[in-house]
Amino acid sequence: MSENAIISIRPKFVQAIVSGVKTVEVRRRIPPIQAGTTLWIYATLPIGAVVAVAVAVQIFRGHPDELWASFGAETGITKEDFDSYFEGTASGVCIYLGHVREISPIPIRQLRSMRVGFNPPQVISKITAEEARFLEGFSRPV
Template sequence: MSENAIISIRPKFVQAIVSGVKTVEVRRRIPPIEVGTNLWIYATLPIGAVVAVAVAAQIFRGSPDELWSSHGHNAGIAKEDFDSYFQGTSAGIGIELALVREIFPVPIKHLRSMRVGFNPPQVIAKITSAEARFLEDFSRFV
């Protein structure tokens, strides 16, 4: 059975993921996920809801230069912004997103009924299979 996690992403990047322009999510911190993990995409404020789900098809680790040269064209970010984001770090991660599906938004108030005290993760937070079923049941695919 696949693992499940919620990942927080800014709305402009969520739109790029849903539209297929952005297929690699880059991160400074290496989240504890594996290939095949279902990533429930939480669009940060002003949206404040889980709005899509994708599968972590591949995970790439390397220096910012290595990540840019091999995956920058799929990261949906300008080189200057990429460099600024990775400034001061020697390693990062790229997560190839596949099977992206937009879902009916699951707002924060419903996420808090899924898990008492739920707060959107800074990076990625694992969720249980029961919590993933809650998201699946709540949302209808559009």
């Protein structure tokens, strides 16, 4: 059984992922996930809901220059924004997203009924198989 996690992403980037313009999510810190993890995509405020699901098909770690050379066109951001984001760090992560599907929003109140005291992760947070089944029960294709 694959792992599941919730990943927080700004709404404009979520839209780029759902539309297929952005197929790679970049992160400064290496998230505690592995290839094959199902990612429940939480669109940060003002949306504040899980709105899509994807699979972390592959995870690449490396120096920002190497990551840009390999995946820049798939990040959905400019080179300037990429460099600014990675300024001061010698390594980063590119998560290649596949099997993306938009779902009807699962708002924060539903997420809090899944886990008492739930707060959206700053970056990424693993969830249990039971919590993933809970989310699956609310996920409806858009």
